[in-house]
Amino acid sequence: RLPAGLPQVGLHRGGAPSGGPTPHKDPEPLIHRWRRRGLPGIELDQQPLVHTAASLFKETCYRYREELTAGILVAGWDRLKGGQVYAVPMGGMMVRQPFSIGGSGSSYIYGFVDVSYKPGMTKEECLTFTANALALAMDRDGSSGGVIRLAAITKDGVERKVILGNQLPRFSSI
Secondary structure (H helix, E strand, C coil), X not given: CCCCCCCEEECCEEEEEEECCCCCCCCHHHHHHHHHHCCCCHHHCCCCCHHHHHHHHHHHHHHCCCCCCEEEEEEEXXXXXXXXXXXXXXXXXXXXXXXXXXXXXXXXXHHHHHXXXXXXXXXXXXXXXXXXXXXXXXXXXXXXXXXEEEEEEECCEEEEEEECHHHCCCCCCC
């Protein structure tokens, strides 16, 4: 987990790592290096494509596959394809998906996500869906907890929201 939450890769992109409890190479310095250097596309006076950012993560995860034990979710919006989500699991594969989940709590929520995800949800529906999924995972997973950090990424930019522990959705009395 990164202390600041979701690192921003570009104006309309973010990358969220998840990994096991073992020590792993922190991908955050790589993100900052790409931002300082400029992702491909900046030299054309345009924001880089989400696919480009995801491809850089894929190449890095593959290159450092022996040291990096983190899967990456790359989500964003660009002028060509609109909103996109890419999963880059450990080892460096890259898959575009309508949604993706990962991390230690994800195994607890696949059923919830399968029945609750609906294509074409509004931004508010997406935020509620995501908060509920994370709260359910946090209820069951001993390695998850604290707060939920959400980011809605649209053509207008990134809107962030934090849900504190005492405001988390509750589903059981356990």
